[in-house]
Amino acid sequence: MVRRVSKERQEIAEELTHFVKVLNDESSSGALIVVEGQRDASALAAIGFIGITYLLCHNGSLTQLSEEAKNHRKVILLLDFDHKGRVLTKKAASLLEEKGIRIDLFHRRRLKMASKGRVQEVEELARYSDFLATSWPCR
Numbered sequence: 001m002v003r004r005v006s007k008e009r010q011e012i013a014e015e016l017t018h019f020v021k022v023l024n025d026e027s028s029s030g031a032l033i034v035v036e037g038q039r040d041a042s043a044l045a046a047i048g049f050i051g052i053t054y055l056l057c058h059n060g061s062l063t064q065l066s067e068e069a070k071n072h073r074k075v076i077l078l079l080d081f082d083h084k085g086r087v088l089t090k091k092a093a094s095l096l097e098e099k100g101i102r103i104d105l106f107h108r109r110r111l112k113m114a115s116k117g118r119v120q121e122v123e124e125l126a127r128y129s130d131f132l133a134t135s136w137p138c139r
Contacts, residue, residue, distance in 0.1 A: 008116065015113070016115065017048070020047050023049055029073070032069055034076065035078050035079065040121070043122055046125065063095075077103060077105055080121040
């Protein structure tokens, strides 16, 4: 049976494939990737992310994040687009900037664009894992 894929879903898959490749490159170049929790980290891994993530809601306070961030060239905040995620993003960005730590919100916006707004929580990326794995083996 041939699986038909909508053009929009195929475009999302292409964009997410590119997104995760760039995120892997950033991680291997010394960026710290920050997500809210384990399900977010698992969803990123499911679509091909191979780097290490910092779990903001499981590793403690924003102060601990700022201490960990000192060991990295920059911090990429990939927190959810819901109210809690927006509040955490603002707080984390403010604190890290105060401490002179370079933050990156581009990838957060890129995720929103790549998913055409369909991903509101990072853990929702997991629903694309099968499609990406079968359609784009060149991850």
